[in-house]
Amino acid sequence: MSATLLRTSAVRSALRSSPRASFGAATFVRGKATLPDLKYDYGALEPAISGKIMELHHSKHHQTYVTSYNNALEQVEAAQAKEDIATQISLKPLINFHGGGHINHTLFWENLAPKNQGGGEPPSGALSKAIDEQFGGLDSLKQKFNAALAGIQGSGWAWLVQDTQTGNIGIKTYANQDPVVGQFRPILGIDAWEHAYYLQYQNRKAEYFGAVWDVVNWKAAESRFK
Amino acid sequence: MAATTYTLPKLPYAYNALEPAISAQIMELHHSKHHQTYVTNLNNAAKSLATAQANNDIPTQIQLQPALRFHGGGHINHSLFWQNLAPPSSLDTKINAAPKLSEAIKATFGSEKAFKDKFNAALLGIQGSGWGWLVRFDNENGRIGIVTTKDQDPVVGAGEVPLFGVDMWEHAYYLQYLNGKAAYVENIWSVISWKTAEQRYLGKSADVFASLKASM
Numbered sequence: 001m002s003a004t005l006l007r008t009s010a011v012r013s014a015l016r017s018s019p020r021a022s023f024g025a026a027t028f029v030r031g032k033a034t035l036p037d038l039k040y041d042y043g044a045l046e047p048a049i050s051g052k053i054m055e056l057h058h059s060k061h062h063q064t065y066v067t068s069y070n071n072a073l074e075q076v077e078a079a080q081a082k083e084d085i086a087t088q089i090s091l092k093p094l095i096n097f098h099g100g101g102h103i104n105h106t107l108f109w110e111n112l113a114p115k116n117q118g119g120g121e122p123p124s125g126a127l128s129k130a131i132d133e134q135f136g137g138l139d140s141l142k143q144k145f146n147a148a149l150a151g152i153q154g155s156g157w158a159w160l161v162q163d164t165q166t167g168n169i170g171i172k173t174y175a176n177q178d179p180v181v182g183q184f185r186p187i188l189g190i191d192a193w194e195h196a197y198y199l200q201y202q203n204r205k206a207e208y209f210g211a212v213w214d215v216v217n218w219k220a221a222e223s224r225f226k
Numbered sequence: 227m228a229a230t231t232y233t234l235p236k237l238p239y240a241y242n243a244l245e246p247a248i249s250a251q252i253m254e255l256h257h258s259k260h261h262q263t264y265v266t267n268l269n270n271a272a273k274s275l276a277t278a279q280a281n282n283d284i285p286t287q288i289q290l291q292p293a294l295r296f297h298g299g300g301h302i303n304h305s306l307f308w309q310n311l312a313p314p315s316s317l318d319t320k321i322n323a324a325p326k327l328s329e330a331i332k333a334t335f336g337s338e339k340a341f342k343d344k345f346n347a348a349l350l351g352i353q354g355s356g357w358g359w360l361v362r363f364d365n366e367n368g369r370i371g372i373v374t375t376k377d378q379d380p381v382v383g384a385g386e387v388p389l390f391g392v393d394m395w396e397h398a399y400y401l402q403y404l405n406g407k408a409a410y411v412e413n414i415w416s417v418i419s420w421k422t423a424e425q426r427y428l429g430k431s432a433d434v435f436a437s438l439k440a441s442m
């Protein structure tokens with residue numbers, strides 16, 4: 001575990017003990033986003049996802065989103081102080097992209113788990129019931145989810161989402177780092193950017209989409225489902 | 227109404243010829259797997275489109291547009307990309323292989339260095355997968371400019387002539403550069419074929435895409 005404790009602070013260690021309630025708060029300390037620690041080692045998701053991928057993905061890619069988000073936020077704050085509306089608007093794509101990257105990856109790490117922490121164990125309770133009713137079972141959901149992942153044209157994510165209006169669940173894809181906000185609530189996300197699998201799977205992305213279910217943390221998904 | 231069959235074009239150099247800027251492993255996967263997949267899926271989409279056209283089935287024709295754009299764009303972009311790269315030892319990669327274009331670059335951007343800085347910044351600013359292109363705009367008196375496109379959107383607008391492009395999908399550099407895409411962007415200049423760029427700059431839009439027709 002020590003390998004993953006890159007930037008442990010008392011604040012984050014304390015927040016880690018109540019991860020469910022703390023998603024928003026845990027990653028924004030005094031207005032600044034910080035890289036969250038993983039709850040498992042980089043190598044813990046092997047063979048589905050290699051340790052090398054996890055290390056780069058968390059310590060480099062996610063870190064870059066955090067850093068760039070903080071930079072963009074600083075510029076927004078400066079523009080706000082000057083009541084410079086044009087600059088505030090021009091910064092919106094950066095907030096969406098880097099803030100989205102931070103949110104998406106934070107949720108992603110949480111909805112993955114090694115086998116010995118419940119990774120791959122099928123969902124239970126209300127979410128399981130909703131999956132059965134709306135998809136005809138978990139296998140059918142996985143099939144449709146994988147088809148959605150494979151159909152992404154470029155970089156992006158596929159999410160199991162809950163419609164906050166109807167309560168129904170569904171599969172949606174999002175381009176680049178567009179986050180799941182607004183009408184839909186994120187339940188389970190899979191990163192379909194090439195950096196998420198390329199070192200291990202190269203162009204064989206269907207193999208990654210097949211294997212990732214072995215490390216999906218359905219308990220985390222259940223806790224997001226309302 | 228049989229659909230045309232597109233084929234993967236041969237590279238004008240060996241897979242390892244662009245080293246050290248781009249590794250042989252990347253080139254082989256990129257050409258033989260990624261580009262091939264675009265060609266295969268383009269042919270599938272073209273076939274479905276031909277059937278829908280034969281049946282006067284307009285909804286299906288419209289529904290096929292995104293696949294045609296994505297896979298057709300992937301085929302066009304990669305075909306142009308391979309041609310606008312050359313081994314670093316080749317004289318084609320020196321900017322004096324593009325006398326007219328380099329004049330236009332200096333007139334537009336001030337200097338070769340200023341142009342490269344702006345092009346690099348554009349490449350690094352792409353949010354997600356996409357491409358950066360130097361383009362000639364015939365509708366604007368033949369001016370040149372830097373354009374970025376998302377995913378596999380091709381530069382095929384009326385009066386737009388792509389002079390050279392750089393693939394900013396992660397598959398284009400990840401095995402060698404990992405998250406260090408700034409180094410990829412820096413090194414790509416050692417393998418840009420200024421000779422190809424000059425030919426495209428002096429030619430017509432149709433000339434640029436002519437080689438694509440030849441590979442049908």
Ligand SMILES: [Fe+2]
Nearest residue numbers: 061191193196
């Ligand atoms: Fe990612």
Ligand SMILES: [Fe+2]
Nearest residue numbers: 260393395398
């Ligand atoms: Fe590519």
